[in-house]
Amino acid sequence: MSSVVTFDAGLTLVELDLDFLARRLAERGLVREPETLRAAAPQAWRRYDERVELYARTGGAHGRLWHDLMADLVGDADPAVIDWLWAQQPTANLFRAQIPDMVELARSLHARGVRTAVLSNSEGGLADLLAEVGIADAFDVIVDSGRIGMEKPDPAIFAYTLAQLGVAADTPAIHIGDSWSADIAGALASGWRAIWYGRRAVTVEDPRVACAHDAVETAAALQRFRV
Ligand SMILES: [Mg+2]
Structure with missing residues (x-):
């Protein structure tokens, strides 16, 4: 059996590009210096x-979280501007700044035959x-909830990912992500192991879950999981 490692995107592989956000707002006549956004x-x-x-306990959490985050960042903006940014996401995604060492980790796994x-x-x-942004080559498959009508933490999207990879449904798999409720809870409910990545991650008493604050710790956790 081959091993499978999957990555969340936002805050795991890519992060919010505030310079890009400032440029997009300017297109709508809203002046926000990148420093102000930072x-x-x-x-x-x-x-x-x-x-x-x-x-997380309600459906459609992703869109609501996104809207509220942007409203807080932009400050007293016309809600129509936030709606416009959201509508533009499929073609002008604001989360486009690479997290280079995590991308490099994915690339090195892929290069040695990990799916x-x-x-x-x-x-x-x-x-x-x-x-x-030049990182698609590190992945065999890209699963986007917005295209398939299911989202994490639904185990169906984890099973769908294995099917897309063309591996058996019981193939050992590890998911890496920053959101406990979407990434980690979803992985565990799917019978996967998980690496809780990022600034919110804390150690938990569960041998199926590792905690990693950066790419070095993520690589070490993968080793402990024998990937
Ligand atoms: Mg995320």
Whole structure:
């Protein structure tokens, strides 16, 4: 049996590009210097973190989290501008800044024959975005919830990813992501193991879950999982 490693996209492989956001806002006549957005970011992300678990229990969490995050970042913006940014996501995704060492990790796994996929709650244009920013080559498959009508943590999207990879449904698989409720809970419910990645990750008492704050710790966790 081959091993499978899947990656979440937002805040795992790519992050919000605030320079790009500033340029997009300017197209709608809204002046926000990148420095102003950067200053608003810590508080906006704190509020995002608070909402993640709250919204996870309801459907459509991804879109609501996205809207609220942008509203906090942009500050007193016309809601129509946020709606426009959201509508533009499939072709002008704001999460386009690479997290280079995580991309490099995916690339090195792929190069030594591990089956790799992106498994993301996104808006339908993720494959094009990852091609545009030059990282699609690291993955055998890119699964975008916006294209298939199911989203993490639904085990159906994890099973769908294995099917897309062309491997058996019981193939050992590990998912790496920053959201406990979408990525880690979804992986565990699917019978997978998981690496909880990023600033929110904390160690948990579960041998199926590793905690990693950066790519070095992620690589070490994969080794412990014998990938
Ligand atoms: Mg994420």
